[in-house]
Amino acid sequence: MTVVMWDGATVVAVPVWERVLIALGFPALGMAAGWGLIAVADRVVGLDWAPFQGPFRLIAKIPEPWATLGAVALGLVAGVLLVLTAIGERLTVTVRHDAALLARPDTAARTVARRDVAAVFTDGKALVLQGADGAEHAREVSDLRQADLRAAFTAHGYPWRADGDPYADRFRLWVPDLAGLPEGANALLAARAKALKKSDAAESAVLLAELHRLGVVVRVEKGRQYWRTANPA
Incomplete structure (x- = not known):
């Protein structure tokens, strides 16, 4: 890298x-x-x-x-x-003292302000920028090396978590019509499951953004969606 x-x-x-x-x-x-x-x-x-x-x-x-x-x-x-x-699909990460920019050639860059970041870590191949309330401001999959990402973020004072997601044990497997989700989240997760099956990254990203608006955090493992709510304390 x-x-x-x-x-x-x-x-x-x-x-x-x-x-x-x-x-x-x-x-x-x-x-x-x-x-x-x-x-x-x-x-x-x-x-x-x-x-x-x-x-x-x-x-x-x-x-x-x-x-x-x-x-x-x-x-x-x-x-x-x-x-x-x-x-x-190649991800470029630009880290400044006031913000981090995550960009791909075929999509607009995403900017996350430093003040909104309480934890930075990798989850498998995904780089995650997490807020104090447990919400994820960014989750981007790439082939960038963890050591390089850690060095970049720590150089600018970001709180890197070597142990990964502090809320990893709160994720639950999603199945259709699961109880406990905010209203409308089941339909979005169902639509996203179809988008993931078709490898439609753009549609998947749009649906994930809508889930974030509802306070739902999602991760994918082996094609399956796992979820938790923000404000997990």
């Missing part, structure tokens, strides 16, 4: 070399996969036990060089799409 001091702030981000590797590597792998598909198509058609005989027979009938050129081009497009997805 890259940790940079700039204009009184500490920036934690994915290093440039990794971004270059993604930008060049994914398209190259995509083209190689397309070429490999054409190379094995004739062999697969000759194997009666091999699956997907229909698609491979169709591919084998395409004349050369159009089959190879088309497969390589499709692999290139797939690789570029993967690059855009991967780079768009």
Whole structure:
């Protein structure tokens, strides 16, 4: 990871070399996969036990060089799409004495004021900024190293918790129509379960923000949602 001091702030981000590797590597792998598909198509058609005989027979009938050129081009497009997805999901954390900014290339930066942060910790791969009332002002999943994040936040006086979430034992597994939730929370959690299943990060984030408005804190483990209310004392 890259940790940079700039204009009184500490920036934690994915290093440039990794971004270059993604930008060049994914398209190259995509083209190689397309070429490999054409190379094995004739062999697969000759194997009666091999699956997907229909698609491979169709591919084998395409004349050369159009089959190879088309497969390589499709692999290139797939690789570029993967690059855009991967780079768009990369989190950059900028820590200042008065605020922390969490940004991704494809979304607006989220700013959390220092005065609103009572605890900073990691929960698995998620960076969490928590308020004094137990509410979460940010929960962002990334591949940034915990050591780099800890160094950045402690350098600016934020209260880093090495032991993690102080309210971890208060989370409960959510199931449909669960009692004890604020009005409207069950419907939001049900909608978010569908969004998570579809890997719709944007919709999931919108629904999570609405849950936060109701005072409900949510974490996800192995596709399941666990919840607790803010003001847990």
